[in-house]
Amino acid sequence: MEEMLQVKNLSKSYGNLTVLKDISFHVKKGEVVAIIGPSGSGKSTLLRCINQLEKADGGEVCVCGQTMFSSDESGKAVYSSAQILREIRLKIGLVFQNFNLFPHMSVLRNVTEAPIHVLKQPKTEAIETAEKLLKKMGLLEKKNSYPCELSGGQQQRVSIARALALHPEVLFFDEPTSALDPELTGEILKVIKELAKEKMTMVIVTHEMAFARDVANYVVFMDGGFIVEAGTPEEVFSNAKSERTKQFLERYHNG
Amino acid sequence: MGIEEIKKVAEILLQYVPATLKLFGATLLFSIPLGMIVALLRKCKIKPIEWLVSFYILIMRGTPLMLQVIAIYYAIPFVQTSDSLEKMPGFLQTLIGLVDIRDAGYMFNAVCVAFTLNYAAYFAEIFRGGIEAISKGQYEAAACLGFTKTQTFFRIILPQVIKRIVPASSNEVITLIKDTSLANIIAYEEIILKAKQQMQLYSSLVPLFIAGIFYLISTIVLTTLFSFIEKKLDYYK
């Protein structure tokens, strides 16, 4: 199967504080990878490094065969040209914990703005695509509303549609349900499950263990900036080798 | 003063409304973009530039506008008549020599520069507050969607900044229409200067009150305009 994302020995620190150390994993086409772990374990930072919102210090990241950065002899990360970084950027999409919708734009414009102005799609085509996506999200009737008029769950679905409108090869989710009321998380998880059925390649940072177990092909458990354990949901959730993983999962089950 | 005299004064003052509005309009036209630039420079990471901009804002907000008008108006002629002119590079000498202080255009330009520099400093602080109020997430979302920095600023950030700064800006704009009268310190012929001359002529305060009516009408128009704009921008929170 085609490698969509390769992360090798990625490291990142803020001053003396190491937040990511020697992170390596890869994602194949159509795979769903869940990244789990306690708060402060570096999951979000990892996602932000792959999405170019933070600069990595060392290691290598390749997206669809294109190198985002790789280490030189001294181990320092050297980034590719702006042109390549831009191409990579358009191949991946990110769904934020806080949605980050543009409040001054209607739902429809939130979804069409990037296709029209970044991909230079014709307006009619962008609107057609957007309406299709919104319909899929069950929000077509809300297309002329503004984000402030929607519930959290609805806003998150718009932001998923916004990311999908650029036809990304890989879609990243940064704790997509953490900012939502518990009764609203279900609608988001349903959408992600549907995308998984369509063989959308996805990397999801999540606290929803049951969901991770259910939807992911591959689970990565992180703690203290390391990958402690990685494998199929069966391996990680039922037969964890590491004490740390067992401890974390236990607290989760009890909590 | 009798009705006939009041009518005569009003007619004279009315002739100077364009001079007041011209200064008002030109100041807005130049100080708003300049204020935006200053606001962005103030957030500049190069320390000396940030200090320079902070110093500029301090001087502009820390000294009376009247003094700034005088300083800018007399700066070039002062250099023209001083010995330091000969020590300057040739092109600067020619440039300064070209300025004719007796020309009516020079007076307007000098007043306009002073007002623009002063108001840009105030607008810059309003804009800075507006820009800082936009969450980091907006920049990140825009970056992830592939918007360029320019697109991000003009399509995502600026429209949100504008909504936030309208109430504070409307205050500035209303203050500006009344501040234009400070230009009469160098005898720029606007409505208050004329009102003062007519006050002396008739030994009466009435001309000043007539001028006051003009400012009141202007303020009513501006207030209405801004509440209209605020309503227009009220479609989202």
Added chain:
Amino acid sequence: MRKKLWKTAAVIMAASAMLLTACGGAGENASSQNAESQGDTSSDTATNGESGEDLSLQKVKDAGKFVLGLDATFKPMGYTDENNEIVGFDIDLAEAVCEKLGVELVKEPINWDTKEQDLSVGKIDCIWNGLSVSPSREETFNLSEPYMKNAMVFVVPESSDINSTSDLAGKKVIVQNGSTAQDILTESELAANMEITSIATNIEALQQMDINLVDAVFMDEVVAQYEIKNSDKAYRILDEGLAEEEYAIAFRKEDQALRDEVQKILSELKADGTVEEISTKWFGSDITTIE
């Protein structure tokens, strides 16, 4: 990101600069024309040439303009009238001088507070607006000979039995509220013996005297002469006044040639009766001190 933003900023700044230039376009054309007409002195507003030669008179003649600075609120010397025209005794006299000089008179309104700067940087050629002579002004300016005396005087009806200030004891005197006359009178020794009232304008003060509400009006002699001339009533000014002062024209210290020429022309205008004619027009008689 910043680089791109700066690019945008630079474009806006360039555009603003262009607009500013466009706005100033008319003015610049005019300045370059002036620069041409002023020849090689165009970039040098200081009127002394390299050799120390006094070019002040020549410059005015070359420009064809004599720029008179005034604050246009001093009636009847130089003020803005009901039709927004700058008129007055000083203006008429200056017009006569300019006619002899063969140049056009430019009446430039200035702020009285910054008149020294306007003169020294060359915005105007002289201050001519009932400027009182004082030691500090003699220091700052090159003053002409005083052309008129001004004093604070008592105006009484022609038929009044008041003939000197000593007759004012126990009488009612009125002054314009907030005027220098009010300050001078209340601080003078005479104040103790008279009843002083005030009113908004000098015209109203004279009207009060007409209906015998007061016995005398205390005011600027120059203003008094003008008001007396312009009323159809018979008034008399007491010989004895207070706080005498003189009016002169102020030039730049170094503009000796210009100052001397204007002084010479004033004497010629006195000799040929022009001064008397103008003074009579404004004050009813020749009250100037030009020799």
